[in-house]
Each structure stands twice: as structure tokens, then as C-alpha cells.
Amino acid sequence: MTTATQAAPSFTLTVKDVAHASHVAPSAVRFYEDQGLIQARRTTGNQRRFDENAICRIRFARRAQRVGLTVREIADIFQALPEQPSAQDWARVADSLVAEAEAHVADLRHDLDALQTVTIRCTAGTVR
Amino acid sequence: MTTATQAAPSFTLTVKDVAHASHVAPSAVRFYEDQGLIQARRTTGNQRRFDENAICRIRFARRAQRVGLTVREIADIFQALPEQPSAQDWARVADSLVAEAEAHVADLRHDLDALQTVTIRCTAGTVR
DNA sequence: CTGGGCGTTCAAGTACGGTTGAAGTCAAGA
DNA sequence: TCTTGACTTCAACCGTACTTGAACGCCCAG
Numbered sequence: 001m002t003t004a005t006q007a008a009p010s011f012t013l014t015v016k017d018v019a020h021a022s023h024v025a026p027s028a029v030r031f032y033e034d035q036g037l038i039q040a041r042r043t044t045g046n047q048r049r050f051d052e053n054a055i056c057r058i059r060f061a062r063r064a065q066r067v068g069l070t071v072r073e074i075a076d077i078f079q080a081l082p083e084q085p086s087a088q089d090w091a092r093v094a095d096s097l098v099a100e101a102e103a104h105v106a107d108l109r110h111d112l113d114a115l116q117t118v119t120i121r122c123t124a125g126t127v128r
Numbered sequence: 129m130t131t132a133t134q135a136a137p138s139f140t141l142t143v144k145d146v147a148h149a150s151h152v153a154p155s156a157v158r159f160y161e162d163q164g165l166i167q168a169r170r171t172t173g174n175q176r177r178f179d180e181n182a183i184c185r186i187r188f189a190r191r192a193q194r195v196g197l198t199v200r201e202i203a204d205i206f207q208a209l210p211e212q213p214s215a216q217d218w219a220r221v222a223d224s225l226v227a228e229a230e231a232h233v234a235d236l237r238h239d240l241d242a243l244q245t246v247t248i249r250c251t252a253g254t255v256r
Numbered sequence: 257c258t259g260g261g262c263g264t265t266c267a268a269g270t271a272c273g274g275t276t277g278a279a280g281t282c283a284a285g286a
Numbered sequence: 287t288c289t290t291g292a293c294t295t296c297a298a299c300c301g302t303a304c305t306t307g308a309a310c311g312c313c314c315a316g
Contacts, residue, residue: 014293026293028274031273031274045281045293046281046282046294047282048294059239063240065273066232068193068195068196071273091244094240098236098237101233107191107194108194108229109226111191112225113222115188116215116218116222144263152304153305154263155305156303158265159303159304163303173263173311176263198302200302
């Protein structure tokens with residue numbers, strides 16, 4: 001059974017594991033931890049151990065970056081996530097990210113439309 | 129009359145003029161010229177002179193940057209513009225930018241949806 | 257003819273988002 | 287025990303997108 005009450009994913013993944021699974025360099029994984037995008041626990045030997053959560057966060061984050069969100073903005077959105085996010089939690093984050101992105105595009109469209117009406121000054125007509 | 133066949137806007141604007149009109153720093157205006165985003169002529173005293181075109185380009189560019197386009201990408205889009213763009217030319221550029229931005233968001237949405245179906249691994253259920 | 261104000265170039269600095277390399281630590285196998 | 291490999295930190299570096307500062311040039315008013 002795949003019931004949703006299975007407790008912690010137990011932080012077994014190394015930097016390399018996460019890097020590989022999320023298609024980024026190991027250095028980026030460390031960087032993202034520094035930036036608070038993902039969280040790690042440490043082994044007795046001071047090595048980072050992540051859970052699957054980190055992989056999803058990074059995958060989400062990389063996509064969000066492409067539409068102009070900064071690492072910090074993304075980290076802020078992730079702060080809304082609980083320790084053990086449910087599918088709904090992830091869905092909400094996805095919605096937030098898309099909403100952010102769409103807001104950006106709406107701004108773009110709005111501003112470009114506004115420019116259009118003013119753009120006459122940029123065309124051949126009306127020197128002043 | 130404000131007929132659209134009035135010839136060149138004659139490159140009378142200084143760096144400061146353009147900076148002020150497009151709400152960026154003068155240093156940014158010089159930077160944009162270096163990057164090929166805008167074009168200037170020079171006075172006999174080697175000073176830059178812009179036309180209104182530059183103002184529109186910068187305004188468009190700043191918006192486009194917010195949705196993840198680089199200066200180089202924007203410059204490429206601007207290369208499609210003729211020396212004296214018509215309102216239609218600007219409209220086409222606006223459409224390109226919005227289309228680009230929307231494509232990015234569509235990608236984001238698509239990828240996030242795809243992640244959703246895989247995200248089960250990130251939730252409390254199914255450790256493996 | 258000497259300021260002042262505007263412009264110029266070029267080098268260096270800043271912030272973001274990482275990468276790279278040096279030096280050290282830890283755990284396991286020959 | 288020694289070596290190997292994976293991990294650690296930290297500092298330096300890269301590209302992008304600018305900003306800042308120094309040193310200098312033009313031009314007009316007084």
C-alpha cells in the first residue's frame with residue numbers, strides 16, 4: 001500500500017544523489033543549501049544528507065528561475081511548505097509559481113500596451 | 129498634421145535625456161549602447177546623440193528582462209526593427225516579447241504539472 | 257582665461273548565480 | 287596501516303548587468 005502516512009523520508013541522499021536526480025552540479029546543491037532553498041541534515045562525519053524533498057524543490061526552482069524569479073523569491077515561496085509536504089502542498093507551490101510568472105507576463109503585457117499608446121513618439125511621426 | 133512620413137527623429141537626445149525618459153541611469157544607457165541594444169550617433173565633440181527610438185527600446189527591454197530575457201536576446205529581437213520603426217513594427221516586437229514570455233510560463237506550467245505526477249516521491253508516501 | 261557643467265573613456269566594484277580548485281577530513285578496502 | 291574516493295570548507299573566479307570613480311575633453315559665461 002502506498003498510504004500517505006509513512007513518516008519521514010529519512011535524509012539518506014548525498015549531495016551527488018541530489019545533484020544527479022535534479023540535473024544540477026553538486027556545487028549548485030551546496031549553493032542552494034547555503035541560500036536556504038533546500039535543507040540538509042548532517043551525518044556524524046559532517047556530510048550532508050537530503051531527502052527527496054530537496055530534489056523536487058530544485059526541480060521546481062530551476063523552472064521558476066527561467067521565468068525571472070530569483071533564488072530568494074523562490075526560497076520565500078518554499079517557506080510556505082511544511083517539513084513533509086503533501087501533494088496538495090506541492091500543487092499549491094506550483095500554483096504560486098505559475099501565478100507569479102503569469103503576474104510578470106501580465107505586467108509585461110500591460111506595460112507594452114501602455115507603451116504602444118505612447119510609442120507614437122518613437123515612430124516616424126510627431127517629432128515633438 | 130501628425131502624418132507618419134516625417135523622416136528621421138534626427139538624434140538630438142543626450143545620454144541624460146534618454147536616461148531620464150527611460151528611467152534608467154546614464155551609465156545604463158552607455159552600457160546598452162555598448163551591448164548593441166540602442167544606437168547613437170556622435171557629435172563633432174564625440175558626444176552621443178540618440179533619437180526617441182532609444183527610449184522605447186530601453187523601456188521595452190527593461191520589461192522583457194523581468195520575464196527572464198537577457199540583454200543579448202532582447203538585442204536580437206530588436207535587430208528585426210528597421211531604422212524608423214512604425215507602430216506596427218513596435219506592436220510586432222511587443223507580440224514577440226509577450227509570446228516569448230508566455231511560452232516560458234507555458235513551459236513552467238507544463239513542467240510543474242509533469243512534476244506533480246512524479247512528486248509523489250517527494251511527499252510523505254512511497255519511500256521508494 | 258578660468259570656472260562650471262556636461263560629456264568622454266576605462267578600470268574597478270557590486271550583486272546574483274553559480275563553478276573551480278586547494279587543502280583537509282572521514283570511512284572503507286587492500 | 288596506507289591509500290583511495292567521496293565528502294568538507296573556503297577563497298577565488300566566471301558571466302551578466304550594471305554602478306562608481308578617476309582622469310580627462312569640450313564649450314560657454316563671466
